[in-house]
Amino acid sequence: MKIRVGFGFDVHRLVPGRDLWLGGIRLEHEKGLLGHSDADVLIHAICDALLGAANMRDIGYHFPDNSSEFENIDSKILLKKTVALIAGKGYRVGNVDATVCAERPKLKAHIPAMQNILAEVMGVEADDVSVKATTTEKLGFTGREEGISAYATVLIEKD
Structure with missing residues (x-):
């Protein structure tokens, strides 16, 4: 079995007037993330990690932010397409370890739902998807x- 590891990172600005989508679920919050799609930073980071592990460039290459096809798209669709892209090279998702960095809203209570929906979209067990949350202790743009x-x-795998 061949295994490969990938790393992804994403960031989006918080703005009023947008829904907040994280890990494939909508959260109640006074601000949402600004982006061409629904701006789900967690899913975008996972997509980049999967694409990187398969040596297939990045999310912007496959789903450009100047394409009307992807405007306001649900990022779960992008994740499903990403899993299909790596499958085209013979890879499947082994496991995911992800961290969301946000001061608010508090995410602890939402993590199991995120794990379940992300696992469902990627076709893996919920136990194969680790989602953690942290803050920056009020420092920087996140703080x-x-x-x-x-x-x-x-981690992606190929037989």
Whole structure:
């Protein structure tokens, strides 16, 4: 069996008037993430990690932010397409370890739902998807609640 590891990172600005989507679920919050799609930073980081592990460039290459096809798209669709892209090279998702960095909203109670939906979209067990949340202790753009970032590491496998 061949295995490969990938790393992804994404960040989006928080703005009023947008829904907040994280890990494939909508969260109640006074601001949402600004982006061409639904701006789900967690899913975008996972997509980049999967594509990187398969040596297939990045999310912007496959789903450009100047394409009307992807405007306001649900990022779960992008994740499903990403899993199909790596499958085209014979890879499947082994596991995901991801961290969301946000001051608010508090994410602890939402993590199981995120794990379940992400696992379903990727076709893996929920136990294969680790989602963690942290803050920056009020430092930087995250601490000032100007944006949210996410990091993801993935393992992909090929028989």
